[in-house]
Amino acid sequence: MxxxxxxxxxxxxxxxxxxxxxxxxxxxxxxxxxxxxxxxxxxxxxxxxxxxxxxxxxxxxxxxxxxxxxxxxxxxxxxxxxxxxxxxxxxxxxxxxxxxxxxxxxxxxxxxxxxxxxxxxxxxxxxxxxxxxxxxxxxxxxxxxxxxxxxxxxxxxxxxxxxxxxxxxxxxxxxxxxxxxxxxxxxxxxxxxxxxxETVRLEKLKIRARVLENITLYGGGRLCIGFVTQEMLKETGALMEETEGVVAELRSIDGVQIAVFIKEEEERLCKVSLRAKSVGDVAEIAAAFNGGGHKKAAGCTLHCTLREAEEKMRAAALENLERYDK
Amino acid sequence: MxxxxxxxxxxxxxxxxxxxxxxxxxxxxxxxxxxxxxxxxxxxxxxxxxxxxxxxxxxxxxxxxxxxxxxxxxxxxxxxxxxxxxxxxxxxxxxxxxxxxxxxxxxxxxxxxxxxxxxxxxxxxxxxxxxxxxxxxxxxxxxxxxxxxxxxxxxxxxxxxxxxxxxxxxxxxxxxxxxxxxxxxxxxxxxxxxxxxETVRLEKLKIRARVLENITLYGGGRLCIGFVTQEMLKETGALMEETEGVVAELRSIDGVQIAVFIKEEEERLCKVSLRAKSVGDVAEIAAAFNGGGHKKAAGCTLHCTLREAEEKMRAAALENLERYDK
Missing domain, CATH: 3.90.1640.10 (inorganic pyrophosphatase (n-terminal core))
Known part of the structure; x- marks a missing residue:
């Protein structure tokens, strides 16, 4: 102790x-x-x-x-x-x-x-x-x-x-x-x-709306992936930090077990937030990419484009879900 | 008693x-x-x-x-x-x-x-x-x-x-x-x-995002007006009831004192939800259109198009804010 x-x-x-x-x-x-x-x-x-x-x-x-x-x-x-x-x-x-x-x-x-x-x-x-x-x-x-x-x-x-x-x-x-x-x-x-x-910046609401409009579900609705790009930030006038917490909203979707939120920090630098609901262990996913965290909340950094990061996360999360389903 | x-x-x-x-x-x-x-x-x-x-x-x-x-x-x-x-x-x-x-x-x-x-x-x-x-x-x-x-x-x-x-x-x-x-x-x-x-329908998230993407601020950011149309519902697959509570999000914007959310129920039938933060009395606005409620939360029904309803609410809310500012 x-x-x-x-x-x-x-x-x-x-x-x-x-x-x-x-x-x-x-x-x-x-x-x-x-x-x-x-x-x-x-x-x-x-x-x-x-x-x-x-x-x-x-x-x-x-x-x-x-x-x-x-x-x-x-x-x-x-x-x-x-x-x-x-x-x-x-x-x-x-x-x-x-x-x-x-x-x-x-x-x-x-x-x-x-x-x-x-x-x-x-x-x-x-x-x-x-x-x-x-x-x-x-x-x-x-x-x-x-x-x-x-x-x-x-x-x-x-x-x-x-x-x-x-x-x-x-x-x-x-x-x-x-x-x-x-x-x-x-x-x-x-x-x-x-x-x-109740003092939310308008730009924050706008960027969150943009994120939610562009999410995709995979694995029969059990995996949700969302993202934010530098262009989306420019268009809405929002700050990257104003997307904090949006990953919890992705997880809140009915049927979603793992939520992934990818932040394009630079052209080849993506920060990833991961959340699990009941099934799955996102600490494992993060660890495979040199990240860390808890079973239900973890994160990692990827040196690749947003599209590549999405693809990597999709594969890793679906594999994780499949394994934990058994 | x-x-x-x-x-x-x-x-x-x-x-x-x-x-x-x-x-x-x-x-x-x-x-x-x-x-x-x-x-x-x-x-x-x-x-x-x-x-x-x-x-x-x-x-x-x-x-x-x-x-x-x-x-x-x-x-x-x-x-x-x-x-x-x-x-x-x-x-x-x-x-x-x-x-x-x-x-x-x-x-x-x-x-x-x-x-x-x-x-x-x-x-x-x-x-x-x-x-x-x-x-x-x-x-x-x-x-x-x-x-x-x-x-x-x-x-x-x-x-x-x-x-x-x-x-x-x-x-x-x-x-x-x-x-x-x-x-x-x-x-x-x-x-x-x-x-x-954490069992939110995807369609609900989508319609709320659409609403937030289309809000407008008036009166120097003190009035926020949002709306949902039948077409928006059709496009997202959401139900009208899934927009419930979104008016509170409009009010949560920094600087907003009155939030108005207009639901286009039919072509010439609009239901309006009104919320006030610190300034303003939305029960008064609602009453002027045969509606009712409390000072900080009220509602009314208008028999007109969405655009007409927006215009009426904009005028009434700005007048209300101006009066209570004094």
């Missing part, structure tokens, strides 16, 4: 620090920023000097979480007593801030990813938590601090996004118990939800 | 009946069928003769909820002691079963719609519940019955669908507390979620 510290130790170290810098991972999501914002808010309320140090832009739909917490200035706090990486357990997840992180007199990791190693001086890594927000909730309680409305809304943002709105299998009884208790803060969960989910 | 009965009375009447017929509303959703299935299962486990009487087909994605409970035969139970309408409080919501309902020796209504009147002999109508599933949960507990896994999954289906996966403003602390306790049944929430949400 990992070298984890107790909630008592973690909350004690946090309470004892005067100047704290928090590090959510790059390409931050609702859990990374919501968790960091909640902890930063509580630490400031306790009279501490605390900031969330970033290296990339906050996505528009999460901007409401930053109430003056975030900075791009690694020297914003002269000499931090404590640097905490939040929702990540590997310095590779904050590459441009690695040096700033190591400047902390001590370091801490609060994360729920199973792949995280306890590389910090203090570690709270719990893969059983559906979101790092759950762990931050426990840490705040262990510090004896109240969950006010702002904290409650940041933690709700963290938990609802990482649990797939309480639909993913990482959601537990405790998830719902924690959220129930967040309601005591006066939480406007629907308000948070509208901010997160 | 309404003439409501206590949980004690409701559970007592249910426990005292031998032959019970349950009536979910037409166009049943997860809450109507999940609630009826859960109650039917528990009543049978108690040794009662219980059936869920239907008048329309169960949607494919909800078929897993029917484990031999549903019947289309109004005489399946000779003389029911008790007829219970579930998730509806008006005989107009089960029009072809009205007579069968009235044949019950006594009648009961369990519902959470604010518009429901207590028209039955016994009534449990609570608009504070996010789903009828919450009320069925309380009734089952009041009967002193255990929530087994099957009951837990049916109630989870009911609650998650009617609360918009815990994102709508009807979701409360109690909603999460109830769901937390459902987890004690061994509930596979993700399994239920996959069944409900």
């Amino acid at each position: 990992m070298n984890n510290d107790s909630l008592k130790t973690i909350s004690g170290v946090l309470s004892g620090a005067e100047r704290i810098l928090l590090f959510p991972h790059i390409n931050m999501d609702g859990d990374a920023l919501g968790s960091a914002a909640a902890l930063c808010h509580v630490l400031r309320r306790m009279g501490r000097e605390a900031f969330v140090l970033l290296e990339d832009k906050i996505p528009d739909n999460l901007a409401f979480l930053d109430r003056g917490y975030c900075t791009f200035d690694a020297d914003r706090i002269g000499e931090p007593d404590l640097c905490v990486c939040v929702d990540c357990g590997d310095a590779g997840r904050f590459p441009k801030r690695r040096e700033a992180f190591m400047r902390g007199k001590t370091t801490m990791c609060i994360d729920h990813h199973a792949t995280s190693d306890p590389f910090c001086r203090y570690n709270l890594i719990d893969p059983g938590a559906c979101a790092t927000g759950e762990l931050i909730y426990k840490v705040i309680c262990a510090m004896g601090q109240e969950i006010d409305r702002e904290t409650g809304e940041a933690l709700f943002a963290a938990i609802t996004t990482d649990s797939g709105n309480f639909q993913y299998s990482n959601t537990t009884k405790e998830t719902h118990e924690i959220v129930a208790s967040l309601y005591d803060s006066g939480l406007d969960a629907n308000g948070v939800s509208v901010k997160i989910y | 309404m003439n409501n009965d206590s949980l004690k009375t409701i559970s007592g009447v249910l426990s005292g009946a031998e032959r019970i017929l349950l009536f979910p509303h037409i166009n049943m959703d997860g809450d109507a069928l999940g609630s009826a299935a859960a109650l039917c299962h528990v009543l049978r486990r108690m040794g009662r003769e219980a059936f869920v009487l239907l008048e329309d087909k169960i949607p494919d994605n909800l078929a897993f909820l029917d484990r031999g409970y549903c019947t289309f035969d109004a005489d399946r139970i000779g003389e029911p002691d008790l007829c219970v309408c579930v998730d509806c409080g008006d005989a107009g919501r089960f029009p072809k079963r009205r007579e069968a309902f009235m044949r019950g020796k006594t009648t009961m209504c369990i519902d959470h719609h604010a518009t429901s009147d207590p028209f039955c002999r016994y009534n449990l109508i609570d608009p504070g519940a996010c789903a009828t599933g919450e009320l069925i949960y309380k009734v089952i507990c009041a009967m002193g019955q255990e929530i087994d896994r099957e009951t837990g999954e049916a109630l989870f289906a009911a609650i998650t669908t009617d609360s918009g996966n815990f994102q709508y403003s009807n979701t409360t602390k109690e909603t999460h507390e109830i769901v937390a306790s459902l987890y004690d049944s061994g509930l596979d929430a993700n399994g239920v979620s996959v069944k409900i949400y």
